Amino acid sequence: MSLIKRWKVRIFILMxxxxxxxxxxxxxxxxxxxxxxxxxxxRYGYSMLWTLVPILIILxxxxxxxxxxxxxxxxxxxxxxxxxxxxxxxxxxxxxLTAANLANVTAEFAGVASSLEIFGVSKxxxxxxxxxFVWFLVVRGTYKSVEKIxxxxxxxxxxxxxxxxxxxxxxxxxxxxxxxxxxxMDSGFLIMLVGxxxxxxxxxxxxxxxxAVVEKGVDQKQYFGSRxxxxxxxxxxxxxxxxxxxxxxxxLHVAGRRDITSAxxxxxxxxxxxxxxxxxxxxxxxxxxxxxxxxILPLAxxxxxxxxxxxxxxVNKKFREAPIFYWLYTLLIAVGxxxxxxxxxxxxxxxxxxxxxxGFLLPFVLLFLLSLVNxxxxxxxxxxxxxxxxxxxxTIVFLIVITLILFFLQSS
Amino acid sequence: MLYLxxxxxxxxxxxxxxxxxxxxxxxxxxxxxRPRVVFFLVRSAGxxxxxxxxxxxxxxxxxxxxxxxxxxxxxxxxLSVFQPDEGLLLLRKDLLDQQIIDVNGRKVVRVNDLALEDxxxxxxxxxxxxxxxxxxxxxxxxxxxxxxxxxWLRKLESQIKPTSIPWEFVNILxxxxxxxxxLNISHKVLANLHPADLADIMEELAPKERHAxxxxxxxxxxxxxLSEIEPRLRPAILDSMGLARAADVVEEMDPxxxxxxxxxxxxxxxxxxxxxxNREEAAELGELLEFAENCAGGLMNxxxxxxxxxxxxxxxxxxxxxxxxxxxxxxxxxxxxxGGKLAGAVPVGxxxxxxxxxxxxxxxxxxxxxxxxxxxxxxxxEMFDKYNLLSLPVVEDDHxxxxxxxxxxxxxxxxxxx
Numbered sequence: 001m002s003l004i005k006r007w008k009v010r011i012f013i014l015m016x017x018x019x020x021x022x023x024x025x026x027x028x029x030x031x032x033x034x035x036x037x038x039x040x041x042x043r044y045g046y047s048m049l050w051t052l053v054p055i056l057i058i059l060x061x062x063x064x065x066x067x068x069x070x071x072x073x074x075x076x077x078x079x080x081x082x083x084x085x086x087x088x089x090x091x092x093x094x095x096x097l098t099a100a101n102l103a104n105v106t107a108e109f110a111g112v113a114s115s116l117e118i119f120g121v122s123k124x125x126x127x128x129x130x131x132x133f134v135w136f137l138v139v140r141g142t143y144k145s146v147e148k149i150x151x152x153x154x155x156x157x158x159x160x161x162x163x164x165x166x167x168x169x170x171x172x173x174x175x176x177x178x179x180x181x182x183x184x185m186d187s188g189f190l191i192m193l194v195g196x197x198x199x200x201x202x203x204x205x206x207x208x209x210x211x212a213v214v215e216k217g218v219d220q221k222q223y224f225g226s227r228x229x230x231x232x233x234x235x236x237x238x239x240x241x242x243x244x245x246x247x248x249x250x251x252l253h254v255a256g257r258r259d260i261t262s263a264x265x266x267x268x269x270x271x272x273x274x275x276x277x278x279x280x281x282x283x284x285x286x287x288x289x290x291x292x293x294x295x296i297l298p299l300a301x302x303x304x305x306x307x308x309x310x311x312x313x314x315v316n317k318k319f320r321e322a323p324i325f326y327w328l329y330t331l332l333i334a335v336g337x338x339x340x341x342x343x344x345x346x347x348x349x350x351x352x353x354x355x356x357x358x359g360f361l362l363p364f365v366l367l368f369l370l371s372l373v374n375x376x377x378x379x380x381x382x383x384x385x386x387x388x389x390x391x392x393x394x395t396i397v398f399l400i401v402i403t404l405i406l407f408f409l410q411s412s
Numbered sequence: 413m414l415y416l417x418x419x420x421x422x423x424x425x426x427x428x429x430x431x432x433x434x435x436x437x438x439x440x441x442x443x444x445x446r447p448r449v450v451f452f453l454v455r456s457a458g459x460x461x462x463x464x465x466x467x468x469x470x471x472x473x474x475x476x477x478x479x480x481x482x483x484x485x486x487x488x489x490x491l492s493v494f495q496p497d498e499g500l501l502l503l504r505k506d507l508l509d510q511q512i513i514d515v516n517g518r519k520v521v522r523v524n525d526l527a528l529e530d531x532x533x534x535x536x537x538x539x540x541x542x543x544x545x546x547x548x549x550x551x552x553x554x555x556x557x558x559x560x561x562x563x564w565l566r567k568l569e570s571q572i573k574p575t576s577i578p579w580e581f582v583n584i585l586x587x588x589x590x591x592x593x594x595l596n597i598s599h600k601v602l603a604n605l606h607p608a609d610l611a612d613i614m615e616e617l618a619p620k621e622r623h624a625x626x627x628x629x630x631x632x633x634x635x636x637x638l639s640e641i642e643p644r645l646r647p648a649i650l651d652s653m654g655l656a657r658a659a660d661v662v663e664e665m666d667p668x669x670x671x672x673x674x675x676x677x678x679x680x681x682x683x684x685x686x687x688x689x690n691r692e693e694a695a696e697l698g699e700l701l702e703f704a705e706n707c708a709g710g711l712m713n714x715x716x717x718x719x720x721x722x723x724x725x726x727x728x729x730x731x732x733x734x735x736x737x738x739x740x741x742x743x744x745x746x747x748x749x750x751g752g753k754l755a756g757a758v759p760v761g762x763x764x765x766x767x768x769x770x771x772x773x774x775x776x777x778x779x780x781x782x783x784x785x786x787x788x789x790x791x792x793x794e795m796f797d798k799y800n801l802l803s804l805p806v807v808e809d810d811h812x813x814x815x816x817x818x819x820x821x822x823x824x825x826x827x828x829x830x
Contacts, residue, residue: 074618082509087524087554219619219648310522310546 020212021063021226024205025233026154029240030293031111032104032354034286036199037241038266040192041248043258046174049245050181051193055200056238058395062366063230065373065384065392066206070213071223072382077210078308080378081368087309093368094305096361098328101204101301103354105336108297111290113340118267118283124341131337134295135330138315150292156285157240163273164243169250187409194359194406197399200237203361204297206369207304220382244269298332359403366396413542414477416503416526417553418562423481424454424469426488433457435482436466438503439494440541442596446579447501449528449539452482453494468494472536479562499594503541506584511617512544513583515601518609520616524550527576544582547575587620589627599628607636615642623652631657635664638673646673651681659688666740667693668713668821671700675710700815708792709785711825712806712815715739719772721747721755726768728758741818743802747772753811756780757803782807785814789825796822 040048066077073080082090112130113123183189209230218226248269252258260266267282299315302325306313312322319326339345370392373384384392422435436455440447452469468491475485501507507523514521525545531538545553549569556565583599586592602610602625614622614637626634626649638646638661650658650673662670662685674682674697682701686694696714703709716739719728728745732738745763747755756776766775782805783792795804796819803818 074620079511082522086509087551091551091555214618217642217644217648219651221651309551310524312519 019229020209020216021067021230021233022236023151023212023233024063024209025237026151027293027296028200028202028205029157029237029289030108031286031290032107033199033241034244034289035260035266036195037244038248038269039260040196041245041269042252042260044189044192045249045253046170046177046246047182048192048196049174049177049242051196052238052242053178055197056234057391058197059200059234059238060231061388061391061395062201062206062369063209063234064227065369065388066210067213067226067230068223068382069369069373069379070210071218071220071226072379074214076214076304076307077207077369078304080372082308082310084372085368090308093364094308096357097203097207098301098305098332100354100357100361101297102332102336103357104202104204105294105297105332106339107354108290108294109337109340111286112294115283115286115290118279127337127340130291130294131333134291135333137295138299138329150288150295154288154292156288159270159273159281159285160240160243160247163270164247164250166272167247167250169246174246190405191409194402197402198358200241201362201399202358203365204300206365208296208300211300211303247272298329298336301332302329359399359406363396363400363403366392366399370396414528414530414539415545415553416508416528417557418479419528420504421558424452424484425481426484427486430488431457432467432488432491433464437505439500440503442499442501444596446540446542449503449541450500451494466494467491471539474537477530477537498591501595506586511585513585513602513613514546514577514581515583515605516577516581518605518613520613521546521577525553541579543576543578545574545576548572549574585617585621585624587618587624589624592624592628597628599625603629603633607633608640611637611640615645619648619652622649626653631660631664634661639665639669643672643676647677650677655684655688659685663689663693666713667696667700667715668711670697671710672705674701675705703785706789707785708783708787708789708806708817709814711789711792711821712785712817713739713821714815716746716816717742718746718748718813721749721773723772724768725763725766725770725772725775728763728772741803741820743818744816745772746805746813746816747776748813752813754780754782754805754807754813757805783817784809792817793822793826
């Protein structure tokens with residue numbers, strides 16, 4: 001009896017904290033993510049699958065630190081950077097975060113444009129409409145109820161799992177790639193690798209996750225559940241990435257279609273499941289992912305920036321009370337959507353820019369994260385262990401090296 | 413007017429004109445109403461032989477202070493190394509970039525800069541904190557200082573309307589309760605705020621700071637704030653207080669709010685709390701907890717006024733005026749028969765205008781409305797809407813009066829649902 005009761009309490013606690021990590025993971029599988037995974041599968045078949053293992057480890061290590069910092073201090077990452085490193089440092093971090101996220105928002109609207117083009121809707125109609133919809137959704141405070149719809153729609157990713165299995169992939173070859181990593185010094189391969197990491201570990205995630213954990217009021221006793229949530233979210237995200245790569249490898253790569261130039265190309269990966277309706281299914285999924293991320297990103301950015309710089313923020317405040325918050329939020333959406341409407345704008349270049357911006361900012365954010373999570377006056381017994389420092393230190397060095405490689409490859 | 417951000421980093425020269433180092437921090441005595449700066453901490457430039465140290469320069473040793481340098485009246489040898497003292501307020505470490513409570517504006521804000529007022533008393537300089545800059549001017553100063561000539565910066569600042577809070581309305585936050593005591597921080601002014609405003613402020617603080625503030629407030633204020641604060645924060649707050657204090661606080665709460673709170677706690681904790689409470693209050697709460705949360709019994713409050721149905725207006729008035737404390741939102745008097753069964757309800761307004769000899773039964777509202785304790789919430793809300801009620805009695809199976817639901821409970825319920 002008491003055992004059942006104890007389990008009930010456990011499960012209750014779990015349910016209460018499962019959330020921030022899972023949502024963060026899902027938002028991350030956005031337009032850019034789907035595109036990158038599809039391309040990795042189409043171009044390199046199963047050979048890049050193994051990279052998902054180190055990426056998963058990096059992802060868990062980094063996100064666990066963010067969540068732990070939030071649970072123990074009860075403060076957001078922007079708050080902590082401000083309190084410990086002063087105004088000027090915070091200002092430049094926030095400036096770069098805004099720039100990087102603007103590029104990310106633009107990439108989301110690119111996803112909206114290409115998904116609805118499959119249904120024959122011109123981007124000049126779809127993008128402004130979605131921008132206005134997203135703006136109202138959040139400002140009118142209806143976001144929380146719609147979030148559930150987004151999350152449920154994320155079950156769309158299951159179609160990749162089904163499609164991946166139906167395509168009868170060469171499991172042996174996939175398994176072999178997982179255990180026997182192959183790395184090629186070919187520049188295309190390296191750029192793809194950077195792209196994969198950029199699509200999974202983003203600077204804004206750390207701010208968003210920590211703020212969400214704080215917002216939820218998770219306390220130290222519930223940290224067990226929070227850690228599980230983070231790991232669960234990361235694993236779910238990587239599983240989705242795995243199956244997108246596998247289904248693209250089993251369909252596109254095998255058929256010799258090695259490049260993805262449009263959403264219709266990528267949709268072909270869903271043909272084993274949906275046949276001729278594959279492109280519709282894909283368009284629906286891409287649309288949902290893009291709108292989901294486009295709703296969260298500008299809002300999260302405006303919150304973080306205002307928090308760090310000490311301006312009032314919050315959708316429950318009036319425009320007059322929090323003008324900077326609302327202006328920033330509105331501009332991110334307006335500029336992000338507006339860029340897509342420029343005729344002849346190379347969308348691939350936009351997504352490259354967003355990756356570079358993310359890539360340059362990420363090591364800095366991680367360095368601040370690492371230094372904060374090692375402070376015994378802030379963290380007490382929850383500060384990083386030597387093992388955790390080793391893994392995260394290695395992660396940071398690795399990310400810096402890989403970003404520099406990307407930079408030189410692209411500029412040479 | 414001087415700004416902390418402009419003082420930090422100023423070079424300091426001793427009486428012989430030798431440069432000692434740069435100002436790294438200002439230490440102040442937390443005096444009331446305003447802290448007074450007593451030391452400049454000067455970070456000495458270290459060399460091969462000496463490691464850099466923080467020297468304490470007393471304000472009385474300062475000869476002149478300009479926008480480009482501080483000159484002392486004493487030589488470097490006379491200065492001693494700064495001894496950390498928890499009773500001193502370090503302006504840069506404790507205040508700059510930290511959060512404070514703006515009591516006047518009833519919100520939590522972040523310090524961009526500190527404005528200091530300098531006065532000359534008996535040819536000696538005195539420096540007092542005058543206000544906290546939370547606006548754009550402070551932000552610009554912090555961003556550009558050292559990078560842009562001071563003259564331009566001042567000119568730019570003069571174009572913007574400053575946003576600052578006079579020190580009288582500033583409440584410092586110190587997460588360590590022991591140091592909070594040493595710094596003489598009292599949050600007494602906060603107790604004068606409306607509990608709902610104070611609850612909003614508390615929601616914005618980090619748990620440690622929240623805990624520190626709660627330790628200085630009296631049980632009654634904490635109880636009121638707890639009833640207003642977001643439910644998800646309550647268990648952690650009670651937990652941080654320790655069992656004995658938590659029991660005292662829950663005793664002070666309205667029974668219905670206390671019952672809601674206990675229902676959110678793990679059963680073990682709730683039982684421990686009840687055991688630690690005054691027996692009478694605990695028994696009352698225990699009864700309330702028996703009801704399911706989403707029915708009339710879970711909504712009701714056991715704090716109500718009931719008088720015998722046979723009484724007249726005079727005796728009812730007497731009874732009410734002899735009560736030590738009236739229930740919150742007191743609008744209705746319930747009538748009960750000798751067996752404690754509900755016999756009707758009289759609005760307080762009628763009692764005011766009626767003559768003293770009138771029997772209460774003649775004043776009671778018609779029809780006699782009530783709900784049974786197991787009615788679903790939805791039915792209760794419908795009754796409030798249909799009959800435009802302010803309060804509604806709740807009865808048990810045998811028609812015994814068990815409690816009352818007031819309109820504020822209904823509004824809270826509806827807001828939570830929407």
